[in-house]
Amino acid sequence: MSKIKAENVNVYYGSKQALFDVSIDIAEKEVTALIGPSGCGKSTFLRCLNRMNDVIEICRVEGSIKMDNLELNSRKLDVVRLRENVGMVFQKPNPFPKTIYENVAYGPTIHGIAQSKEEMDQIVETSLKKAALWNEVKDRLDEIGTGLSGGQQQRLCIARAISVSPEVILMDEPCSALDPIATAQIEELIDDLKKEVTIVIVTHSMSQAARVSQKTGFFHLGKLIEFGPTDKIFKNPDNQQTQDYITGRFG
Amino acid sequence: MNSFKKNLLKKRYNAERRFQWYGKIAIGLALTFLAVFMFQIFSKGYSAFQKTWIVTEVHYDKELLLIDAESPSKDDLENADYYDVAYKAMTSLDPGLPEEEDRQLIQMVSYKYETEVKDLLLKNPDFLGKIVPIKLTASDDVDQVHKGNYPRDIPEKNRRVNDYQLQIYDMLNERGDILSEFNISFFTSPDSREAELAGIASSFMGTVFSILVCLAFSFPIAVLAAIYLEEFAPKNKFTDFIEVNINNLAAVPSIVFGLLGLGVLLAVFNLPRSTPLVGGITLSLMTLPTIIIAARASLKAVPPSIREAALAMGASNMQTTMHHTVPLSMPGTLSGTIIGLAQALGETAPLILIGMVAFVNTIPGTPVDPAASLPVQIYIWSESAERGFVEKVSACIMVLLAFLILMNLAAQIVRHKFEKKWS
Numbered sequence: 001m002s003k004i005k006a007e008n009v010n011v012y013y014g015s016k017q018a019l020f021d022v023s024i025d026i027a028e029k030e031v032t033a034l035i036g037p038s039g040c041g042k043s044t045f046l047r048c049l050n051r052m053n054d055v056i057e058i059c060r061v062e063g064s065i066k067m068d069n070l071e072l073n074s075r076k077l078d079v080v081r082l083r084e085n086v087g088m089v090f091q092k093p094n095p096f097p098k099t100i101y102e103n104v105a106y107g108p109t110i111h112g113i114a115q116s117k118e119e120m121d122q123i124v125e126t127s128l129k130k131a132a133l134w135n136e137v138k139d140r141l142d143e144i145g146t147g148l149s150g151g152q153q154q155r156l157c158i159a160r161a162i163s164v165s166p167e168v169i170l171m172d173e174p175c176s177a178l179d180p181i182a183t184a185q186i187e188e189l190i191d192d193l194k195k196e197v198t199i200v201i202v203t204h205s206m207s208q209a210a211r212v213s214q215k216t217g218f219f220h221l222g223k224l225i226e227f228g229p230t231d232k233i234f235k236n237p238d239n240q241q242t243q244d245y246i247t248g249r250f251g
Numbered sequence: 252m253n254s255f256k257k258n259l260l261k262k263r264y265n266a267e268r269r270f271q272w273y274g275k276i277a278i279g280l281a282l283t284f285l286a287v288f289m290f291q292i293f294s295k296g297y298s299a300f301q302k303t304w305i306v307t308e309v310h311y312d313k314e315l316l317l318i319d320a321e322s323p324s325k326d327d328l329e330n331a332d333y334y335d336v337a338y339k340a341m342t343s344l345d346p347g348l349p350e351e352e353d354r355q356l357i358q359m360v361s362y363k364y365e366t367e368v369k370d371l372l373l374k375n376p377d378f379l380g381k382i383v384p385i386k387l388t389a390s391d392d393v394d395q396v397h398k399g400n401y402p403r404d405i406p407e408k409n410r411r412v413n414d415y416q417l418q419i420y421d422m423l424n425e426r427g428d429i430l431s432e433f434n435i436s437f438f439t440s441p442d443s444r445e446a447e448l449a450g451i452a453s454s455f456m457g458t459v460f461s462i463l464v465c466l467a468f469s470f471p472i473a474v475l476a477a478i479y480l481e482e483f484a485p486k487n488k489f490t491d492f493i494e495v496n497i498n499n500l501a502a503v504p505s506i507v508f509g510l511l512g513l514g515v516l517l518a519v520f521n522l523p524r525s526t527p528l529v530g531g532i533t534l535s536l537m538t539l540p541t542i543i544i545a546a547r548a549s550l551k552a553v554p555p556s557i558r559e560a561a562l563a564m565g566a567s568n569m570q571t572t573m574h575h576t577v578p579l580s581m582p583g584t585l586s587g588t589i590i591g592l593a594q595a596l597g598e599t600a601p602l603i604l605i606g607m608v609a610f611v612n613t614i615p616g617t618p619v620d621p622a623a624s625l626p627v628q629i630y631i632w633s634e635s636a637e638r639g640f641v642e643k644v645s646a647c648i649m650v651l652l653a654f655l656i657l658m659n660l661a662a663q664i665v666r667h668k669f670e671k672k673w674s
């Protein structure tokens with residue numbers, strides 16, 4: 001079943017066009033990987049899905065992006081509600097310079113999700129457990145989140161993102177700053193999460209895309225060159241450029 | 252290596268050595284100037300923290316005090332006549348002095364000696380009828396003689412202390428009846444025309460009130476302006492124009508703000524003249540751009556990733572700003588504010604224009620009482636001809652500098668304590 005349906009999305013930074021007629025169907029409770037050489041517009045597309053491009057003043061998005069038949073690219077859309085439902089994990093871990101507890105509790109607080117302190121404690125604990133961080137931090141929840149290691153910080157950011165039980169999680173190269181062990185932990189986590197959430201992940205690692213995703217989209221120079229089941233993209237792509245990129249002949 | 256390359260290398264080393272020397276010389280010069288300046292101030296000013304007293308004996312004679320009652324009440328003591336008692340206390344230092352010369356002795360203590368005689372009895376009612384020792388504030392001339400600031404070897408007619416007075420002084424000094432103690436009244440008394448009585452209480456409180464008023468006006472306005480400009484305002488020609496003007500405002504000479512205070516606050520709004528309220532508002536015009544610039548710089552310094560994190564969690568712009576950006580920018584904003592206030596602390600010109608230069612011999616209790624301020628006090632005293640004020644000027648500068656150092660220290664601490672937060 002399709003969760004997000006983008007049709008003819010064009011994105012401009014000022015007069016420079018960054019995305020050309022991108023149309024893509026993102027299936028529910030699956031992991032969709034976006035790959036492609038640097039500067040091809042993967043992050044730009046990802047940021048269309050939770051309207052983070054609004055922050056960039058010169059950025060203009062055209063076309064239609066529907067989530068459960070709700071038009072995202074519309075002035076009338078309540079961005080706050082959208083972002084409550086579409087979480088995001090950034091390339092560089094960016095926990096708030098507050099305590100670990102406050103980091104995870106922030107979303108539920110501003111969205112009024114927890115009714116009581118006990119409920120909040122429960123949310124914090126489950127989120128940290130799902131993010132495979134609970135055992136490492138359960139005794140120091142009141143320490144500053146920025147004091148954790150890079151991999152722990154990234155998992156804290158994931159815990160923060162899932163604390164509001166979003167339907168979709170966007171991940172922009174979440175493992176690029178992590179060592180192989182932390183990366184493996186996060187990939188495991190993604191596998192777990194996809195039972196409940198739809199995940200879109202941008203990655204530069206072919207092997208990661210192959211390991212975690214069910215669908216893969218290949219971007220090049222702002223165009224979506226090929227999109228399909230991960231197996232097919234990696235074993236038997238239709239497009240020569242995709243073939244070249246995957247086998248490392250360019251990019 | 253060929254000789255050409257060797258030469259080039261040598262040149263480069265020499266250039267670097269020369270440059271380092273220029274730097275060292277520049278720093279050396281700056282430190283020398285600072286040391287000379289500090290030495291000047293301290294060597295002239297430290298003696299102001301000592302006060303000279305003349306010890307004599309006073310006889311609280313009921314008859315001379317014109318007290319009739321057997322056991323006089325507080326009011327009786329309050330209303331008694333102390334003139335004769337005080338007069339006798341001084342003239343008893345030299346009983347042989349003819350009556351028409353008595354001024355010579357009276358001039359050796361401050362003109363308030365009668366009050367001092369009265370205060371001692373009011374504090375100790377049981378002294379009534381007894382002969383007790385009393386400390387009287389020495390006149391500034393005797394004070395200066397005692398501190399060695401006054402040349403004794405110039406001809407008598409050019410001296411404010413005549414030979415007879417010097418003789419009395421020497422006699423008292425030998426007996427140990429000239430005391431030198433820490434000058435508490437320098438800190439607790441308001442200004443006075445008499446150097447020995449003048450203190451900084453009025454100007455100190457005036458400065459404190461002015462700074463508080465300045466903070467109360469400039470901080471909220473500046474922070475709100477900075478937050479709006481940095482976080483909410485669209486970036487267009489108009490906001491650029493505002494930004495340029497704020498930067499210009501920071502460079503406007505302070506006397507212009509004084510004129511503004513005079514023309515608007517006093518003339519149009521009729522606020523009370525010579526008060527810290529007006530002074531503080533005038534100074535806040537000066538600190539406003541400084542704080543806006545500091546606050547904007549520290550808002551800019553908050554990493555965009557923090558804003559993105561909050562926005563991506565579904566926080567509104569307002570929430571992102573209030574929950575994350577502003578708290579993170581506060582250390583920078585606060586230290587900028589303190590530095591802005593420290594600048595305002597030393598301002599003289601605008602305060603003179605709004606009348607805070609008037610002679611004030613009361614201690615202000617509120618921001619709407621007339622007051623002076625420390626830098627203006629320095630200016631007023633430095634205009635005085637009397638020798639006793641020379642050391643007061645330096646002492647007042649020392650107090651002002653201490654105030655400034657404390658504020659800069661506070662700014663430093665604020666910055667260090669809260670800055671190491673995000674990675």
Ligand SMILES: Nc1ncnc2c1ncn2[C@@H]1O[C@H](COP(=O)(O)OP(=O)(O)OP(=O)(O)O)[C@@H](O)[C@H]1O
Binds near residue numbers: 018038042056
């Ligand atoms: N804020 C911006 N302002 C102007 N141009 C931008 C901005 N962000 C991205 N671009 C441009 O848009 C194009 C796509 O950028 P994008 O960040 O989406 O690439 P990417 O595929 O995520 O690359 P990478 O793999 O290096 O992260 C690039 O050419 C980039 O120069």
Ligand SMILES: [Mg+2]
Binds near residue numbers: 042043044172
């Ligand atoms: Mg990117």
